[in-house]
Amino acid sequence: MSDLENRVQSVFRRVFSHDSLVLKREMTALDIDGWDSLNHIQLIVALEKEFKVKFKPTDVIGLKNVGEMVDLVRQALAL
Amino acid sequence: MLFNSVQFLVFFFPIVTTLYFVLPQQSRWAMLLVASSYFYMAFVPKYILILVFLIAVDYAAGLLIEGAQGRRRSLYLYLSLVANVATLAVFKYYNFVNENLETLFHGLGLGYHVKNLSWLLPIGLSFHTFQSMSYTIEVYRGKQKAERHLGIYALYVMYYPQLVAGPIERPQNLLHQFHEKKSFDYARVVDGLQLMLWGLFKKCFVADRLGIFVDEIYNNPHAHDGWSFPYVAATYLFAYQIYCDFSGYSDIARGASRVMGIELMENFRYPFSAKSISEFWQRWHISLSTWFKDYLYMPLAYGSITDGVVKPWKLQWYVVVVFLVSGFWHGAGWNYGIWGALHGLFIVCSTVFRRLNARINGTLKTVITFHLVGFTWVLFRANSMADALAIYANIFGGKLDAARSWHELVHNEQLHVGVFVIAVLLVLERIYKSEKLKGSNPLLQKLQFNYAQLYYAALLVLLFMGAPLEERAFIYFQF
Numbered sequence: 001m002s003d004l005e006n007r008v009q010s011v012f013r014r015v016f017s018h019d020s021l022v023l024k025r026e027m028t029a030l031d032i033d034g035w036d037s038l039n040h041i042q043l044i045v046a047l048e049k050e051f052k053v054k055f056k057p058t059d060v061i062g063l064k065n066v067g068e069m070v071d072l073v074r075q076a077l078a079l
Numbered sequence: 080m081l082f083n084s085v086q087f088l089v090f091f092f093p094i095v096t097t098l099y100f101v102l103p104q105q106s107r108w109a110m111l112l113v114a115s116s117y118f119y120m121a122f123v124p125k126y127i128l129i130l131v132f133l134i135a136v137d138y139a140a141g142l143l144i145e146g147a148q149g150r151r152r153s154l155y156l157y158l159s160l161v162a163n164v165a166t167l168a169v170f171k172y173y174n175f176v177n178e179n180l181e182t183l184f185h186g187l188g189l190g191y192h193v194k195n196l197s198w199l200l201p202i203g204l205s206f207h208t209f210q211s212m213s214y215t216i217e218v219y220r221g222k223q224k225a226e227r228h229l230g231i232y233a234l235y236v237m238y239y240p241q242l243v244a245g246p247i248e249r250p251q252n253l254l255h256q257f258h259e260k261k262s263f264d265y266a267r268v269v270d271g272l273q274l275m276l277w278g279l280f281k282k283c284f285v286a287d288r289l290g291i292f293v294d295e296i297y298n299n300p301h302a303h304d305g306w307s308f309p310y311v312a313a314t315y316l317f318a319y320q321i322y323c324d325f326s327g328y329s330d331i332a333r334g335a336s337r338v339m340g341i342e343l344m345e346n347f348r349y350p351f352s353a354k355s356i357s358e359f360w361q362r363w364h365i366s367l368s369t370w371f372k373d374y375l376y377m378p379l380a381y382g383s384i385t386d387g388v389v390k391p392w393k394l395q396w397y398v399v400v401v402f403l404v405s406g407f408w409h410g411a412g413w414n415y416g417i418w419g420a421l422h423g424l425f426i427v428c429s430t431v432f433r434r435l436n437a438r439i440n441g442t443l444k445t446v447i448t449f450h451l452v453g454f455t456w457v458l459f460r461a462n463s464m465a466d467a468l469a470i471y472a473n474i475f476g477g478k479l480d481a482a483r484s485w486h487e488l489v490h491n492e493q494l495h496v497g498v499f500v501i502a503v504l505l506v507l508e509r510i511y512k513s514e515k516l517k518g519s520n521p522l523l524q525k526l527q528f529n530y531a532q533l534y535y536a537a538l539l540v541l542l543f544m545g546a547p548l549e550e551r552a553f554i555y556f557q558f
Contacts, residue, residue, distance in 0.1 A: 017437075030361055033354075034433070036355070036357035036358075036426065036430075037357070037372055037376055037394075037398060038357075038391070038394045038398060038426070041380045041381065041394055042389065044384075045387060045388070045389055049387055057377075057378065057381045058220040060381060061220075061373045061377045061381075062222075062369075
């Protein structure tokens with residue numbers, strides 16, 4: 001797991017209060033307890049803070065799984 | 080035309096599918112468009128004009144949005160959204176609003192003389208308007224190129240498998256598939272037909288059987304006043320009826336489309352296994368819940384982030400509002416609105432009591448979720464708000480009357496049939512979910528059979544022997 005993925009994982013652990021959560025790219029909201037529409041926004045806010053980036057509103061809509069979320073962070077950092 | 084009619088299964092589907100594979104790629108879209116128009120016009124022919132109007136508006140809007148900059152882009156998007164929402168409002172909500180205004184004016188002692196419209200609700204209107212809006216919004220967001228080919232865009236809206244009851248598709252998933260050449264693939268055709276058979280089984284064998292008992296109780300909400308058992312039983316049965324009715328429809332739609340090589344999105348993923356209301360909506364009518372999430376909730380919620388902070392109460396408020404709107408999407412009646420709002424409130428409660436929630440065992444969570452959803456089904460199924468209240472009064476205020484209930488359980492044939500078909504469903508769904516269908520055993524191999532063949536043969540037999548003969552419309556057609 002890359003450093004970036006580790007940091008994303010620690011954000012997930014914090015937001016979902018789940019210390020032993022291990023992320024996989026193909027995980028969806030159904031695989032993580034508590035990943036609902038309310039927490040999704042908290043997750044976006046926490047990721048923006050952690051990586052000091054700002055996502056475009058249209059980019060955070062329709063994210064299907066953890067992998068797409070990691071890619072979004074990577075893209076935002078590359079800009 | 081109903082999927083569970085002889086007209087569809089014996090004539091329409093085989094003819095359209097055969098033509099699809101026989102015709103060259105460049106004329107397939109035209110054949111599918113003509114077939115879809117015929118399919119739609121089997122209900123109320125003149126309403127095709129609504130589709131023609133909306134297709135013209137949204138096709139033009141897509142091109143204009145793509146070619147414009149700045150505020151003009153938003154203007155064209157708004158025009159498209161207004162056209163769709165206004166059409167929906169006139170046909171679906173005019174009478175509801177009018178009647179409520181009349182009640183309000185009379186309550187205030189004022190006169191009110193605006194007449195209701197006597198139009199029928201055009202079939203599938205809520206579905207295809209939402210799919211059309213999905214197109215213009217995605218073009219606006221730059222995630223979908225505007226479709227140049229008017230015929231293919233029209234087919235995106237009118238594609239018969241999902242025209243009248245979804246799944247509500249996204250342009251990124253569907254449009255490109257109409258441009259691609261799909262060849263005949265035996266394994267895929269078989270797979271599609273099996274999905275159709277599974278859907279037909281759920282609709283005709285399970286849902287329609289359950290409907291007989293459910294209708295009797297729900298259409299006569301005062302017939303057993305003061306006694307809770309029939310209403311509780313009918314509500315349990317309705318939970319499985321609506322699941323099998325609607326997911327059955329989606330499976331037939333997806334199966335019929337898969338036969339031609341066009342994949343439609345998954346709409347149901349074992350919703351009754353959900354451990355929370357929020358998870359339930361990630362498994363139930365997925366194409367609608369993601370529509371509301373992507374196009375209404377997320378813009379509201381994301382827009383409420385200020386300086387990297389978002390207030391939880393704002394998000395909770397948006398959840399309730401979005402579910403309220405989703406409730407009214409299903410029907411122009413207070414029972415639908417309250418049904419939706421209750422789901423939103425349940426989600427808010429589960430986040431407020433998160434710590435307590437975390438301590439509940441997983442299976443118990445599933446049971447609680449099923450019953451919370453079941454509690455709201457009363458509003459969904461009842462013919463009016465007054466009926467729903469009468470049924471709630473009987474469920475919670477009526478006597479249990481153990482001896483009478485036991486007698487009913489032992490002697491009511493429709494109830495026996497109901498329990499039996501649910502049991503068959505649960506067993507078959509378990510097998511369907513398991514990996515077992517893919518394999519075989521040495522004895523079956525000798526007979527040149529595998530588990531899947533036996534399974535689908537059993538479904539066919541059950542379908543022919545056990546489905547009621549009348550054609551019952553799909554519940555979601557009314558939306």
